[in-house]
Amino acid sequence: MTRTDSRTALVELSGVSKHYGNVRALEGVSLEVHAGEITCVLGDNGAGKSTLIKIISGLHRHDGGTLALDGEETRLASPREALDRGIATVHQDLAVVALMPVWRNFFLGSEPRKGAGPFKRMDVDRMRRTTRAELLRMGIDLRDVDQPIGTLSGGERQCVAIARAVHFGAKVLVLDEPTAALGVKQSGVVLKYVTAARDQGLGVVLITHNPHHAYLVGDRFVLLKRGTMVGNHTRGEITLDELTSQMAGGDELDDLRHELQGDR
Amino acid sequence: MSATTSDVSDERFLRSSSPLQRLLTRPELGSLVGAIAVFCCFALAADSFLRASSLGTVLYASSTIGIMAVPVALLMIGGEFDLSAGVLVTSSALVSSMFSYRMTANVWVGVGVSLLVTLAVGAFNGIMLARTRLPSFIVTLGTFLMLTGMNLGFTKLISGTVSTRTIADMEGFTTARALFASTLTVGGTHIKVTVLWWLALVALGSWILLRTRAGNWIFAVGGNEQAARAVGVPVARTKTALYMGVALGAWICGQHLLFSYDVVQSGEGVGNELIYIIAAVIGGCLITGGHGSAVGSAVGALIFGMTSKGIVFAEWNPDWFTFFLGAMLLLATLLNTWVRRRAEASK
Numbered sequence: 358m359t360r361t362d363s364r365t366a367l368v369e370l371s372g373v374s375k376h377y378g379n380v381r382a383l384e385g386v387s388l389e390v391h392a393g394e395i396t397c398v399l400g401d402n403g404a405g406k407s408t409l410i411k412i413i414s415g416l417h418r419h420d421g422g423t424l425a426l427d428g429e430e431t432r433l434a435s436p437r438e439a440l441d442r443g444i445a446t447v448h449q450d451l452a453v454v455a456l457m458p459v460w461r462n463f464f465l466g467s468e469p470r471k472g473a474g475p476f477k478r479m480d481v482d483r484m485r486r487t488t489r490a491e492l493l494r495m496g497i498d499l500r501d502v503d504q505p506i507g508t509l510s511g512g513e514r515q516c517v518a519i520a521r522a523v524h525f526g527a528k529v530l531v532l533d534e535p536t537a538a539l540g541v542k543q544s545g546v547v548l549k550y551v552t553a554a555r556d557q558g559l560g561v562v563l564i565t566h567n568p569h570h571a572y573l574v575g576d577r578f579v580l581l582k583r584g585t586m587v588g589n590h591t592r593g594e595i596t597l598d599e600l601t602s603q604m605a606g607g608d609e610l611d612d613l614r615h616e617l618q619g620d621r
Numbered sequence: 622m623s624a625t626t627s628d629v630s631d632e633r634f635l636r637s638s639s640p641l642q643r644l645l646t647r648p649e650l651g652s653l654v655g656a657i658a659v660f661c662c663f664a665l666a667a668d669s670f671l672r673a674s675s676l677g678t679v680l681y682a683s684s685t686i687g688i689m690a691v692p693v694a695l696l697m698i699g700g701e702f703d704l705s706a707g708v709l710v711t712s713s714a715l716v717s718s719m720f721s722y723r724m725t726a727n728v729w730v731g732v733g734v735s736l737l738v739t740l741a742v743g744a745f746n747g748i749m750l751a752r753t754r755l756p757s758f759i760v761t762l763g764t765f766l767m768l769t770g771m772n773l774g775f776t777k778l779i780s781g782t783v784s785t786r787t788i789a790d791m792e793g794f795t796t797a798r799a800l801f802a803s804t805l806t807v808g809g810t811h812i813k814v815t816v817l818w819w820l821a822l823v824a825l826g827s828w829i830l831l832r833t834r835a836g837n838w839i840f841a842v843g844g845n846e847q848a849a850r851a852v853g854v855p856v857a858r859t860k861t862a863l864y865m866g867v868a869l870g871a872w873i874c875g876q877h878l879l880f881s882y883d884v885v886q887s888g889e890g891v892g893n894e895l896i897y898i899i900a901a902v903i904g905g906c907l908i909t910g911g912h913g914s915a916v917g918s919a920v921g922a923l924i925f926g927m928t929s930k931g932i933v934f935a936e937w938n939p940d941w942f943t944f945f946l947g948a949m950l951l952l953a954t955l956l957n958t959w960v961r962r963r964a965e966a967s968k
């Protein structure tokens with residue numbers, strides 16, 4: 358299941374574990390992210406997917422195993438440090454500030470400024486213009502970047518977050534279930550931007566419940582189950598059917614089928 | 622990429638807002654309507670309300686609340702409360718007076734020491750909040766009680782009574798009074814210097830909120846602290862700075878108190894913290910954070926000033942004052958909640 362790759366990975370986790378008190382959220386999980394590739398993390402609810410990416414994005418510290426960025430072993434102290442090292446994350450539950458205008462959200466934490474001394478201020482015009490332009494590049498035509506971002510649809514908000522990460526020159530883009538709450542069409546839009554980001558040379562970590570979405574775009578697949586890694590494959594090694602059945606826990610799915618049919 | 626433009630953008634037309642709708646989402650709007658209503662009400666009820674001298678009185682009453690309402694509003698936008706703000710004003714005045722009286726010949730030294738002590742209390746609030754992760758209601762309730770006790774305790778210990786000794790004969794008193802408690806005459810109207818302090822703070826508060834990076838952080842930590850932290854906003858630092866802003870306001874108010882009355886009653890200030898919060902809320906600040914404005918807080922303070930003085934001019938029973946204030950608070954909050962629901966409609 359483990360392979361060695363000639364190139365250094367942008368992010369490499371090996372044997373990482375994480376405990377919340379006495380809850381074991383992760384145990385011995387390994388993952389590689391390469392430039393221009395999409396690594397998919399699959400698993401059921403509570404499998405530890407969000408925990409895994411919170412380690413990559415600097416929100417949590419791992420308890421065991423190693424995290425290496427560009428081949429250099431590190432421990433990320435804060436989300437700020439992760440961002441400074443080129444890891445941008447779009448979290449499942451904490452992506453945007455709903456009441457704030459789109460342009461303020463877009464630049465939050467990295468506001469461009471002009472002027473000097475006490476007159477140092479945000480470059481509001483540039484922020485508005487850039488937000489409009491970057492979203493337009495993603496195919497979202499906002500008439501008013503001043504509207505609260507909470508008034509955008511879920512897919513649009515995801516796209517804003519992705520556009521922000523790409524704009525700030527992230528090397529690694531981490532997306533936690535970007536398509537979970539979306540319809541078929543909007544999922545398509547988001548997946549398209551994920552591949553667009555990959556084509557620009559970013560390494561992408563895509564977390565999802567949906568093996569179909571994963572197989573559409575993924576180059577590597579990491580399967581988690583109750584905090585442990587039950588699979589780590591490259592695209593060539595596995596078919597969609599295998600992926601689906603592994604994820605659902607093949608035998609369990611058969612049992613379920615029997616149960617459901619038995620009820621008829 | 623462009624293939625998707627149409628299917629995403631066609632939904633946009635339904636959502637694009639008219640200028641009127643956008644006006645409705647301004648945080649100040651509700652309070653502005655309220656202020657005009659209150660003004661008309663008292664203009665009809667009391668002839669004396671429209672006199673120039675009354676204007677000075679109303680503005681003065683508004684300014685003593687307004688100076689604190691600005692930083693309290695910023696703090697509330699940042700998602701926190703400060704229940705110690707009312708007594709901190711008194712503490713600031715007491716420190717200034719008693720330090721000057723005991724330790725030096727020049728009141729300006731006391732004024733400077735008071736600034737440091739007051740800011741330190743603000744920093745204490747902020748750091749406690751960040752370290753303990755307790756709700757700010759609890760942290761600042763603790764500070765409130767401790768300060769109330771210290772105000773009385775230290776004053777009795779140092780002065781022997783519940784009020785401070787006079788410092789009017791000390792060096793620097795006249796200049797300090799000019800800065801904090803003088804009266805200017807503008808076109809026949811007597812305007813207290815606190816009105817200028819108030820206007821300056823409103824301008825500064827608006828500048829910070831609307832045009833600086835710090836303002837962006839304030840909205841963000843109040844609107845969604847986790848999201849703010851995840852994109853690298855220094856949450857603890859922002860909140861501590863907000864508490865120190867409240868302390869700065871308390872220092873200005875405290876020095877005004879000292880230099881206009883010369884002596885300070887150590888039991889004063891209790892209850893004012895709620896009035897500052899009420900002014901901020903009437904002015905459109907969401908109690909849950911993330912939304913509001915400095916101008917709104919000024920309008921809230923103005924409503925407070927007009928009501929408290931208008932009742933006197935109209936020769937009504939002042940017992941009704943709090944009734945008005947309460948009704949205003951409820952109306953303003955209802956309006957604000959409605960606005961927020963619209964803003965978060967699709968969340």
Ligand SMILES: Nc1ncnc2c1ncn2[C@@H]1O[C@H](COP(=O)(O)OP(=O)(O)OP(=O)(O)O)[C@@H](O)[C@H]1O
Nearest residue numbers: 377380382400401402403404405406407408409449
């Ligand atoms: N802060 C926390 N404190 C304690 N336990 C936690 C915490 N965060 C997560 N957990 C636990 O860790 C386990 C993994 O959670 P995680 O959020 O990583 O799952 P997930 O795979 O992202 O699930 P979902 O698909 O529902 O998003 C769960 O059992 C959860 O209850």
Ligand SMILES: [Mg+2]
Nearest residue numbers: 406407449533
């Ligand atoms: Mg999750």
